[in-house]
Amino acid sequence: MTFVVTEACIKCRYTDCVEVCPVDCFHAGPNFLVIDPDECIDCTLCEPECPVEAIYPEDDLPDGQEGFIEINAELSRIWPVITEMEAAPADADEWADKTGKAELLER
Template sequence: MPYVVTDGCIRCKYQDCVEVCPVDCFYEGETMLVIHPDECIDCGVCEPECPAEAIVPDTDPRAERWAPINAKYAAIWPNITDKGPVPDDADAWKGVPDKEKFLFSAEEM
């Protein structure tokens, strides 16, 4: 049972989760992170570290929409093993509902 990053991460990308992950299963896109489902060991240490509360177990109803997105982009995006810079406007995006439409930047579309 892997954990899943949901749309709460979009435009926030705090990356506190990356620092505690023992298996380095996070992958980084321009606007969010995802978890590789085959690499996640279901330890759960990442979930409470996320200030945006964007990480959920795959049994959570919110994960249904985001599990396939995590799997798809974990195969494409680069692996991240260290916390990088947080977007300057991350706090402004924290808690904004329905951020899926911001998954990609204009440059990625």
């Protein structure tokens, strides 16, 4: 099993989760983070660090978020690894509680 970053991360891109990851499985895109399923060791450290609750165990995804399993796998192959916390986008707090952001994902 692996952990999956879901839609809630889009346009928020808080990076609190990356510093606690012992295997550097996070990858960063323009407005979203993903977890490499081949690197994730299911340690659970990242999940409670996410301020928008965007990280879930693969087997416990909210309804409608299943497509993010493949999105994480796909984008982790092309986006660079991120290991240190970065500043969130200036408008991240404005997006934190919004839903229906999937079409805003920048690849």
